[in-house]
Amino acid sequence: MRTLPALSIATCLVVAFFAGASFGAGQAKSKVTNLLHDALSDEFTPGREILVDLVEIPANTSLDRHWHPGEEFHYYLEGTPEIQIDGGAITHPALGTVGHVPFKTLHRAGAGAGGAKILVFRVHTKGEPWRYLEDDKAEGHDAHRQ
Numbered sequence: 125m126r127t128l129p130a131l132s133i134a135t136c137l138v139v140a141f142f143a144g145a146s147f148g149a150g151q152a153k154s155k156v157t158n159l160l161h162d163a164l165s166d167e168f169t170p171g172r173e174i175l176v177d178l179v180e181i182p183a184n185t186s187l188d189r190h191w192h193p194g195e196e197f198h199y200y201l202e203g204t205p206e207i208q209i210d211g212g213a214i215t216h217p218a219l220g221t222v223g224h225v226p227f228k229t230l231h232r233a234g235a236g237a238g239g240a241k242i243l244v245f246r247v248h249t250k251g252e253p254w255r256y257l258e259d260d261k262a263e264g265h266d267a268h269r270q
Contacts, residue, residue, distance in 0.1 A: 152182035156254075156269040163250060175246040175254065177269070179233065181205070186234025188266045189258040194248035196231075198223040201243055204236030230258055 160176040172194070181187065186206065198207070200217045207223060208214045209231045216236070217223055225231045233242060248254075254269060 152185060154182065154185065154187055154267040155180040156267050158269065164247070169247070171250050173248050173250045175244075175248050177244045177246070177254075179240075179242045179244055179267075181233060181235040181240040181242070183235055183237050183239040186232055186266070189230050189232045190255040191228050191230050191258075192225070192246055192248065192255050193228065193252040194246045195227050196225040197245045198225070198233075199243040199245075201241040202238075203240035204238035205240035205242055206234040206236060208232045208234075 157178045157180075158175065159178055160174060162174055164172045164174055175194075179187075181203075183203075189208075198205075198217070199222050200219050202219065205217055205219075206214050207217060209225055210229050214234075233240070
């Protein structure tokens with residue numbers, strides 16, 4: 125008779141382990157699709173390049189806080205975008221408007237219930253990674269860039 129309680133406990137532990145292991149694994153990541161990556165004229169802007177990305181953020185999620193080695197400009201296309209710059213209040217920009225994140229400024233983009241699509245233009249320091257996470261953390265698990 126002691127076998128049945130032990131078997132029940134073992135079964136619960138196995139189910140709990142797999143539920144815990146899959147929690148987070150199934151959470152949606154943001155998708156960052158690079159549309160353009162090209163050097164700018166050294167005569168005009170030495171050491172700079174342009175990056176244009178389409179950022180798709182699933183509903184009720186956000187990117188990790190990060191900064192870029194360049195000036196960043198947003199065009200809000202769809203959904204319910206949320207932007208937080210340098211620890212300030214979260215703003216909810218209207219669709220069809222633009223935003224700006226200054227050079228090397230910590231910020232976070234997210235989305236409300238409608239998800240978000242944001243077209244991002246960046247005048248970027250040539251040869252640098254596309255972003256740096258807060259506190260020099262290794263690349264996060266919040267987004268997949270292609």
